[in-house]
Amino acid sequence: MKRRWMLVATGALVSGLLHSTSASAEGVPDNYRAFVDYEDGYSYYYPSDWRDFDFLGHDSAFKDRFAALQHVRVCFIPTDKKDIRDLGPMEEAIFDLVKDVYAAPTQVPTIYEMQERTIDGKNYWTFEYELTLPSFSRTAFATIAIGNGRYYTLVVGANERRWTRVRSKLKVVADSFRMLDI
Template identity: 65%
Template sequence: MAVSSLSLSLVPRTFKDKLNEPRWSESPRASELPLHHAIACSCDRTTGFDEESDCKRRPLLLGVVGSLTASLLPASSLLAQEMPANYRAFVDLSDGYSYYYPSDWREFDFRGHDSAFKDRYLQLQNVRVRFIPTDKKDIHDMGPMDEVVSNLVKNIYATPNQIANIFDTQERTVDGRDYYTFEYELRSPNFASCSFATIAVANGRFYTLTVAANERRWRRVRNKLKVVADSFKVLDI
């Protein structure tokens, strides 16, 4: 599949559908585990974030991770790590991916995406994940990193009235999976945003995680959002 022909709008089901699925209010038995959940870690209660109501919806806390590791083998490498302070983990075992997001962000339904979280006050500060089918087996099958990133940013992410600038590209391998992570800016006459994106190929899918902020705040939040981009992992399904 040529990168320039990718249409990143196909998703099997909406995040809203996911949020309507059952949640657990206590430690579930292994056979009853839902296929996706968020894991709380070091929440900052001074933010005013309604942690109690959120944990009713996504109650799998770090305290029960040890007893669940055997039943969460696809996600075990994520759960075994020490989560950064003031982040949570979103793990979707049914669609095969996981990532960290700031603990004071809230989930929302971002059109065309499988999952998404945003800052409760600054909606342009958000993370979202989408995927499309592909016959490729690895991100290297898409082409050289610089060409893949350039085609995505300039031909797919940018609209006709935006100027795209790519600042940095990185490649990493985790548990035998290859990832490209890149930083870019989209600038229009009246507005500019900056983003990190991490892309990977697995499970017959081309996955994209994007975490973004207003260009004026980028320098202040860049390191915080880089943690999100670097945490993205694909899982076997």
């Protein structure tokens, strides 16, 4: 927990430094903060009014103060793969990931959008998906990437009732994920 607070403080410092140079295209957007983890090799933005929390099995996580199901979380696992493209064709790999890993057996998965981006020579896949039960739905963006010997996953989402109101805000979070060289 002490390490996480140090990382959040570092992120806030970097956020403040980046924000003070608003002419920079890489500056932190208004109403967001930067989370930077130099030790584990990644960074992303999260809404500035969200709070840090422990999410079992994840390296970092922040949630809305009032809507607990509205949150971002990042985890990673070791891999021998060098690039996200090593997983195979994007459409197949994402479909299998959502169906076999993200969705419980009782949930119906739907994938809405997939995109690939290359930033500083590193490839990222970001996709929007929904997991539905008869009485509940949750929609999310996920960004996945491979680098530093790790398979990184960022997931940011909300329940169905809030999704249309917060979608663009959460897309900023998903698109901000970056791997750092470690």
